[in-house]
Amino acid sequence: xxxxxxxxxxxxxxxxxxxxxxxxxxxxxxxxxxxxxxxxxxxxxxxxxxxxxxxxxxxxxxxxxxxxxxxxxxxxxxxxxxxxxxxxxxxxxxxxxxxxxxxxxxxxxxxxxxxxxxxxxxxxxxxxxxxxxxxxxx
Numbered sequence: 001x002x003x004x005x006x007x008x009x010x011x012x013x014x015x016x017x018x019x020x021x022x023x024x025x026x027x028x029x030x031x032x033x034x035x036x037x038x039x040x041x042x043x044x045x046x047x048x049x050x051x052x053x054x055x056x057x058x059x060x061x062x063x064x065x066x067x068x069x070x071x072x073x074x075x076x077x078x079x080x081x082x083x084x085x086x087x088x089x090x091x092x093x094x095x096x097x098x099x100x101x102x103x104x105x106x107x108x109x110x111x112x113x114x115x116x117x118x119x120x121x122x123x124x125x126x127x128x129x130x131x132x133x134x135x136x137x138x
Contacts, residue, residue: 023087033077035103040070095134098127
């Protein structure tokens with residue numbers, strides 16, 4: 001295990017032969033895929049819309065390309081997460097999943113035109129501060 005450099009003070013990540021921080025990269029990819037999956041689920045939900053019958057709603061859900069793609073990305077993210085869990089302490093790796101909140105907040109504003117109130121921005125800033133504090137203990 002080597003120092004991964006200045007990124008959030010993380011110093012516990014396994015590296016490959018060239019010294020790259022592979023576990024950190026796997027975490028970031030997993031988080032990005034999970035956030036992208038969430039965005040695709042939202043896109044699918046907007047297209048599915050309300051239905052008066054449960055059966056019709058379920059049919060729309062299971063035939064929605066966006067929803068299916070969202071679930072697929074979640075699946076890949078989960079497989080990568082299992083690899084991460086085999087390499088890093090859970091108490092350090094798990095908090096990094098909260099980076100997904102930051103990514104989804106930005107995507108919500110950009111892709112869906114959602115208004116992000118200051119209190120929500122402050123909450124995400126607190127999450128980022130928490131990540132810095134948790135990871136500085138590595």
